[in-house]
């Protein structure tokens with residue numbers, strides 16, 4: 001389990017990192033926490049000739065509020081996210097989700113940017129970013145562009161990130177005031193990836209659901225935005241028939257693998273169960 005040989009680079013600025021990524025093209029990979037990339041290299045599923053370590057680039061760290069948007073630097077760790085008062089008061093669903101990722105040791109090192117850029121359908125943050133309508137800021141030699149999380153994931157480990165590009169930050173619009181929220185994850189044991197998971201944001205107005213957003217983790221090649229499931233809730237009182245319709249619409253878009261986490265049919269049903277639980281908790285939390 002020894003990775004292939006590689007050259008190691010440790011830039012101090014975003015521009016230096018982008019220049020290195022541009023210079024070495026498809027032979028280079030950025031490395032943040034390394035908790036997904038290093039195992040892939042050890043298994044020889046990835047064999048970059050140049051590793052560009054982002055750890056010394058201060059500009060990539062930190063969490064701030066920019067008007068109605070929360071900005072998370074790409075190398076902010078999952079532990080820093082959990083400890084952030086800005087996140088606690090504006091987007092507590094991020095903390096609930098991060099607490100379900102792996103274990104504390106991994107969360108001290110694993111980054112939010114690495115989690116969303118990785119392209120592994122088992123990662124928990126991508127579906128949440130889709131649910132929240134986040135944008136990813138990407139920087140390359142030809143400048144900066146923004147890609148919606150909902151457009152970023154193309155297939156397992158294939159994303160809109162191009163060779164030579166760096167994810168610099170994640171921008172998340174503040175949800176409507178009074179939103180209820182929940183992330184429900186079924187896993188075989190503490191520290192495991194999801195058998196199935198669901199993220200829900202919803203708002204109630206006069207007893208009716210006026211806004212809903214739903215996304216699913218690890219029940220397809222990519223995170224899945226369940227737009228029809230959300231539509232089934234909007235306008236309803238979140239009664240049983242509306243929730244049944246939302247669950248059916250969500251299950252219909254899943255296409256999980258049959259693997260050690262269970263047969264595909266079971267994982268689809270578990271996505272429905274996670275969604276049902278997440279809707280119930282989000283409803284209780286909605287002001």
Ligand SMILES: Cc1cc2nc3c(=O)[nH]c(=O)nc-3n(C[C@H](O)[C@H](O)[C@H](O)COP(=O)(O)OP(=O)(O)OC[C@H]3O[C@@H](n4cnc5c(N)ncnc54)[C@H](O)[C@@H]3O)c2cc1C
Nearest residue numbers: 030032033034035036037102110111114115123124167192
């Ligand atoms: C035992 C174990 C259990 C885990 N369980 C879970 C879990 O339950 N849920 C979960 O979501 N994750 C889980 N993980 C993964 C963990 O959260 C990773 O740390 C995370 O997915 C990747 O973050 P990283 O900073 O380590 O990224 P790295 O491993 O450094 O990078 C991952 C990929 O993203 C790219 N990348 C990283 N940063 C950037 C950037 N700024 N710009 C462009 N590309 C970039 C790298 O080139 C690489 O391809 C687990 C990991 C382990 C080892």
